[in-house]
Amino acid sequence: MKLDFIWAPYTTNLTNLVMDFEQTHVYPDLLVMGSGLWHILHITNALDYGDSLRLLRSSLRSLLPISSDSGTDGPVTGSVSVRSPHLFWLAMPTLVNSMLNTPEKKEKMTILMCGEYERGLHDSNMLRQFGGPLQLVDIGSLSWSCGSRCTEDGMHYDGVVYEAGVHIMLNALLIESHQKL
Template identity: 60%
Template sequence: MKILSLRNRPLNISGRMIGAVQLGVLAACIVVLVPMGLAGYHLSRNKVLFFSGALFISLAVAVHLSPYFPTLTDFLPSLSSSSQSSSSSSSSTLVLLQNRDSCISLLHRIQWMHHQTPNLNLSHSWSWVLSDEDVIACDFQKIGRKDAGDLLSGSWVVIAGDSQTRFFTLSLLDLILVEDEMLSVRGDLFKRHSDYHLDVDRLGLRIDFIWAPYETNLTQLVGELSKNQSFPDVLVMGSGLWHMLHITNSTDYAESLEGLASSMAPFVASVRVPDLGSVSSSSQPHLFWLGMPMLISSMLNTEEKKEKMTNVTQFAYVRGLRSANLLPPNGPFVLLDMQSLSENCGVRCTEDGMHYDGVVYEAAVHIMLNALLIQSQQKL
């Protein structure tokens, strides 16, 4: 879009207007000064009547002459523009601070569309619910490869957890990397129970996936980062599935998460502004928690999973997460709600009742990137 500057435009004041102004001043002298002089001569003994008459005549003349006088902003467009810009900037910043938390809470307002391909396969797509006025006001957007690269350029991103976070990492890389760069990623990233590291030199971007299926693994990772005073710009964590399968104790899970929350103190360096919410400092990592997806017991691939990973057990684990001071209002992590995303996409989006089609993790990635834009007060 080409913006035309007002600086190169001549002020629209012609000789005819100047002549009109001169004639108006002359008329004012005749219409105002002469009657006022006569009134003063005859009404010198009644000063109240004199000044009332003078004021009436002056106002009448001013009303008739005002169309001939340009406003101050016509002579000083830059002053008007600067004032409006400053006012708009100040107002928009205030609105942003006031609405930031509410916009983040609306990020999961997503609707799913299911399409049958010509070969009778089923594909899925998603969008934000654009019939919701609040969602429209937040201006969420699917972020393209270039913009995603620009947003994360020069950053260090750490993603730690179980297989869900591994799929999330794959979706993030699939968005950022070009096709040639993705050729070797999938095989290396999905080596069983292993870490993965990638440097994207063209973006100055470093991405680390840390295999950490238990909450104690995550706490240990946080301790190592804190000890080294080496904090990533973006930290995504998620766990619960392994604990649910191998330990199956929601109380122990909640206590382990509370220990993780306590270990996060060095990561949290926010400044609280009264009535405007939390404003992140430039050095504070952006923290996200990847929640567990909806589990469909009948589709799980082993009898042990069907027995232990039930809806009742999952509900208890989700309740443990909510009580562990990891998520707002008392915790530092923004929730990437995989349960909501997977449940809304439905049974058609999974083959094993636990891991979902890539489009579900893609939606979670875009939610995170939009949250980053909101937190950092940026606009693409």
């Protein structure tokens, strides 16, 4: 097994990564991605974020044997080998504004702004529950449940939150693999 961690803090970085997969014809079996915090802090424009997510969703079509937009319900046929990666989206964590460690973070990373970014994610139709290809790993709910006792800076959480996210992904992979048997 080969595992790569690729630092891609902005959605445009993720789109470029997906386009690189298409150009090299080397596709991952599993792709876990997420973005938003850097965008909130450095760009602070929820509409731009939503637009960049729609572009990412469009580029993800190259990884899928069947596009949910094409109306194709059956398998792809022919001599082409079909591999469909497992795609997960890590939602942003719940931010505890009072614990954020810089004035800029406290000013820009508000509950209101995070809500606008979350709406941009939902409106982009990237998530499976809205017709997209990515299965949600709701780090926001996990971190909310753990609360301020699980973070020292209001943004980065203790390992227990991320371990729960990994368990959610592993369970989803297990369920999906049993459905394909």
